[in-house]
Amino acid sequence: MSERIFIGVAWPYADGPLHLGHIAGAYLPPDIFARYHRTKGNEVLMVSGSDQHGTPITIKAEQEGKKPSQIVAQYHQQFLDSWRGLGISFDLFTSTGTANHADVAQNIFLTLLDKGYIYKASVAQAFCPHCQRFLPDRYIEGTCPYCYSSKTRGDQCDECSKPMNPVELIDPRCLLCGTTPQFKDSEHFFFRLSAFRDRLLDWVKQQTHWRQNILNFTLRYLEGGLKDRAITRDIEWGIPVPLDGFEGKCLYVWFEAVIGYLSAAKEWAKSGGDEEKWRSFWQGEVKSYYFIGKDNIPFHTIIWPAMLMGYDGLNLPYDVPANQFLTIEGKRLSTSRGWAVWLPDYLSRYDPDPLRYLLSINMPETGDVDFSWREFIRRNNDELVATYGNLVHRVLTFVYRSFDGCVPTPGEFDSHSQALLNKAKDTLNMMDELLYWCHFKGAIRLAMSLAQETNRYLDEKSPWKIIKQDRQASATALYIAISVLCCLRTVLYPFLPFSSQKLHEFLGFKGNIEDGGWQLHFPSPGQRLLPPEPLFSKLDEGLVEEETKRLGLPDS
Ligand SMILES: [Zn+2]
Ligand SMILES: [Zn+2]
Numbered sequence: 001m002s003e004r005i006f007i008g009v010a011w012p013y014a015d016g017p018l019h020l021g022h023i024a025g026a027y028l029p030p031d032i033f034a035r036y037h038r039t040k041g042n043e044v045l046m047v048s049g050s051d052q053h054g055t056p057i058t059i060k061a062e063q064e065g066k067k068p069s070q071i072v073a074q075y076h077q078q079f080l081d082s083w084r085g086l087g088i089s090f091d092l093f094t095s096t097g098t099a100n101h102a103d104v105a106q107n108i109f110l111t112l113l114d115k116g117y118i119y120k121a122s123v124a125q126a127f128c129p130h131c132q133r134f135l136p137d138r139y140i141e142g143t144c145p146y147c148y149s150s151k152t153r154g155d156q157c158d159e160c161s162k163p164m165n166p167v168e169l170i171d172p173r174c175l176l177c178g179t180t181p182q183f184k185d186s187e188h189f190f191f192r193l194s195a196f197r198d199r200l201l202d203w204v205k206q207q208t209h210w211r212q213n214i215l216n217f218t219l220r221y222l223e224g225g226l227k228d229r230a231i232t233r234d235i236e237w238g239i240p241v242p243l244d245g246f247e248g249k250c251l252y253v254w255f256e257a258v259i260g261y262l263s264a265a266k267e268w269a270k271s272g273g274d275e276e277k278w279r280s281f282w283q284g285e286v287k288s289y290y291f292i293g294k295d296n297i298p299f300h301t302i303i304w305p306a307m308l309m310g311y312d313g314l315n316l317p318y319d320v321p322a323n324q325f326l327t328i329e330g331k332r333l334s335t336s337r338g339w340a341v342w343l344p345d346y347l348s349r350y351d352p353d354p355l356r357y358l359l360s361i362n363m364p365e366t367g368d369v370d371f372s373w374r375e376f377i378r379r380n381n382d383e384l385v386a387t388y389g390n391l392v393h394r395v396l397t398f399v400y401r402s403f404d405g406c407v408p409t410p411g412e413f414d415s416h417s418q419a420l421l422n423k424a425k426d427t428l429n430m431m432d433e434l435l436y437w438c439h440f441k442g443a444i445r446l447a448m449s450l451a452q453e454t455n456r457y458l459d460e461k462s463p464w465k466i467i468k469q470d471r472q473a474s475a476t477a478l479y480i481a482i483s484v485l486c487c488l489r490t491v492l493y494p495f496l497p498f499s500s501q502k503l504h505e506f507l508g509f510k511g512n513i514e515d516g517g518w519q520l521h522f523p524s525p526g527q528r529l530l531p532p533e534p535l536f537s538k539l540d541e542g543l544v545e546e547e548t549k550r551l552g553l554p555d556s
Pocket of ligand 2: 275
C-alpha cells in the first residue's frame with residue numbers, strides 16, 4: 001500500500017552560499033529519503049525555501065551597502081542553481097518572502113492569539129547608546145549563561161544549542177561597535193510555550209523511533225522546564241504583526257520561518273491547481289519528517305510541535321532525523337573566515353555524485369565527521385571508480401563487444417550464481433529497512449559490499465577468459481553480473497542519481513529509474529544495451545594540495 005510522506009527541510013538563510021556542512025547536515029539526507037520513497041511508489045512532498053528575513057540578512061546588507069531584498073534575491077537564485085547542480089529534488093523550494101507565506105504566518109499568529117496562546121507583555125529590548133538604535137538579537141554577543149561559551153549570539157548558543165534571550169547573556173556587547181547595550185522596555189507578543197510542557201513531554205516520550213541523541217536531548221530540555229518566548233521584534237525587515245498599533249514590529253524570524261513548512265505545502269497545492277491538496281500532507285495518514293542540522297533541534301522537536309498543538313488540526317512531526325556537524329580537515333568549519341568548502345565552488349569543478357557518495361558513506365548521523373580532500377579523492381578513486389565504476393564498465397563493455405550489444409541468454413545458475421542473486425535480493429531488502437528508518441550510512445555501505453562481492457564473483461568466473469571455450473558459461477556469469485547491476489542501479493539511485501540514471505540507460509532501460517520500483521529486475525535476454533561509457537573519472541592526487549590551499553583560515 002502506498003504511503004504519504006511529507007519532508008520538511010531546514011530553510012537556509014539567504015545571506016551566503018551553501019557549504020558542505022549544510023549539505024551533509026540537512027540537504028543530502030532528505031533528498032536520499034525522498035528518492036527512496038518515490039522509487040517505492042510512495043507519494044512524497046519535499047519542501048523548503050530560502051529564509052529571507054531575520055538579522056543575518058540585514059547585517060549582510062549593511063556590510064555590503066545593499067538592500068536586504070537584493071541580498072536575498074541573489075542567494076535565492078544561487079540556492080536554486082545549487083539544488084539543480086547537486087540533484088536535490090525539492091517538489092517546491094520557495095522563500096519566506098512570498099505573500100502566501102505572510103498570509104499563512106499571520107493567520108497562525110492570529111489563531112494562537114485568539115486561543116490565548118499568545119499574549120502581550122513588556123520586554124527589555126537591547127538598545128545601543130553609541131549606535132542609537134534597538135539591537136536585534138543577532139547584533140548582540142556575549143557569554144552563554146548555560147555553557148559559558150564566549151561569542152554566543154543573542155538568539156541561540158552554537159555550542160550548547162540553547163535558544164537565548166539577549167538579556168540572559170553574560171557581558172553582552174553590541175556587535176557593531178562593542179558597546180555594552182542598555183535594555184529598554186518595548187511592548188511585544190509572547191508565545192505561551194510553558195503551557196505545552198506536559199503535553200510535549202507525553203508526546204516526546206512516545207517517539208521511541210527517534211534517534212537516541214535527539215530523543216535524549218529533547219527530553220532533557222523539556223525536563224529543564226520551558227519559558228514563554230517573545231515572538232515579535234522591533235525591526236522593519238520581516239512579516240508585520242497583523243494588528244493596528246504595532247507598526248514597526250515584525251514576527252520574529254524563528255516563529256515565522258518554521259511556519260514555512262505549512263505555507264510551502266499550500267503554495268505547492270495552489271500551483272498544482274488543487275488548493276486543498278496540501279491537506280493530504282498535513283492531516284490524516286501521512287508521516288512528516290523534518291531534516292535539519294543539530295543546531296535546529298529544539299525548534300523542530302519542541303517549539304514547532306507546540307505551535308502545531310496550539311493551532312490544532314495539523315500533524316505533528318513523525319521524525320526529526322537531525323544530523324551532527326561536519327568538520328573540515330580536522331577543524332571546525334568557519335564561514336566568516338572561509339574555512340569551508342562552498343557548494344557552488346565544488347560544483348564548478350566536480351561532478352555531483354562523488355560528493356554525494358562521500359557525504360553518504362561518511363554521514364554525520366550520530367556524531368560529527370570530518371571532510372578532507374584526501375579522503376574525497378581516495379574514496380572517489382578506490383571506491384567509486386575502482387570498486388563500482390570498473391565493475392560496471394568491464395561488464396558492459398565486454399558484453400557490448402562480445403554479445404552484439406545485447407543482454408546474453410543465460411544457462412542454468414550454479415549455486416555460486418544463485419548465492420550472488422540472493423545477496424542482491426537481501427541487499428535490496430535490508431537497504432529498504434535501513435532507508436525507511438533514515439540510516440543512510442549503513443544503507444550505502446551494503447550496496448558497496450554487494451559491488452565488492454560481484455567483483456569477487458567475476459574474478460572467479462572470469463567470463464572474459466572462458467568465452468572461447470565455454471560461451472554459455474561466460475554468458476551466464478555476465479547475465480548474473482548484469483542482474484546485480486540492475487539491482488545496484490536501483491539501490492544506489494537515492495544516493496547517486498546521476499550515475500544511476502546513466503547506468504539505467506546503458507542497461508537498455510527507458511524512462512526514469514523511479515518508475516521501475518524498489519525491486520530486483522532481471523534483464524530480458526536480448527535486451528539492447530547502449531554503448532557504455534565510464535560512470536566516474538579518476539581524480540589526480542595533486543588536487544589534495546590544490547584544494548586545501550583554497551581554504552581560508554580555521555576558527556581560532
Ligand atoms: Zn551555551
Ligand atoms: Zn553599537
